[in-house]
Amino acid sequence: MSMAxxxxxxxxxxxxxxxxxxxxxxxxxxxxxYWFTDEGISGKTHASQRPQFVAMLDKIRDGETLVVSRLDRLGRDAEDVLRTVRTLAERKIEVIVLQLGKLDLGSSAGKLMLTMLSAVAEMERSLLVERTQAGLVRAKAEGKTLGRPSKTTPAQREEMKGKYAAGETVSALARTYGISRASVLAVVNPSREPTGFGADGVPVALIDWDRRKSRGA
Known part of the structure; x- marks a missing residue:
């Protein structure tokens, strides 16, 4: 059987x-x-999200050859290209990139290129982390609020604390203010253990149940 x-x-x-x-x-x-094209598809789109690229992967058989003009046709960045090439390599598909001088990515020179791509991908990830951290530090210095906006107002949060201190349960407060129990606990008991246990080691759910019991709920 001839290889396409x-x-x-x-x-x-x-x-x-x-x-x-x-x-x-x-x-x-x-x-x-066989010729497959994705038109009107941004280079920022992952290869796995390009309709015709996916169709091509379904059509091509193990051991056949894929030729592209440029390396960026195989993915949006170094990491995506590396992921694509590894997927093709697992199927013994020969990948030729004309931009690299008709380089077969399965050859010794091609494998060296993949090693370089891996290093570039790691560098891209590190730079992204650095930029994200720098952005968070800058936003904090400028007094910007990070994370999702609160669903309750400062007045409602103070009211919530008062009701909780008066004996109202976390579940009841969650229903009243239309928020989750975790959000209620973050307001009324911000120093609680993040594992779901109170400061005394008793599960929060048990504390809530005990309150309902004592009130005859």
């Missing part, structure tokens, strides 16, 4: 065409048996 050659192209807008990418592949000496 697949080509894949992508452009960001529908006004663009992938025909130049196909011509580039054919001019490099590859006779494309």
């Amino acid at each position: 050659i697949f080509g894949y192209g992508r452009v960001s807008t529908r006004e663009q065409t992938t025909e130049n990418q196909r011509l580039e592949i054919e001019n490099a000496g590859f006779k494309v048996d």
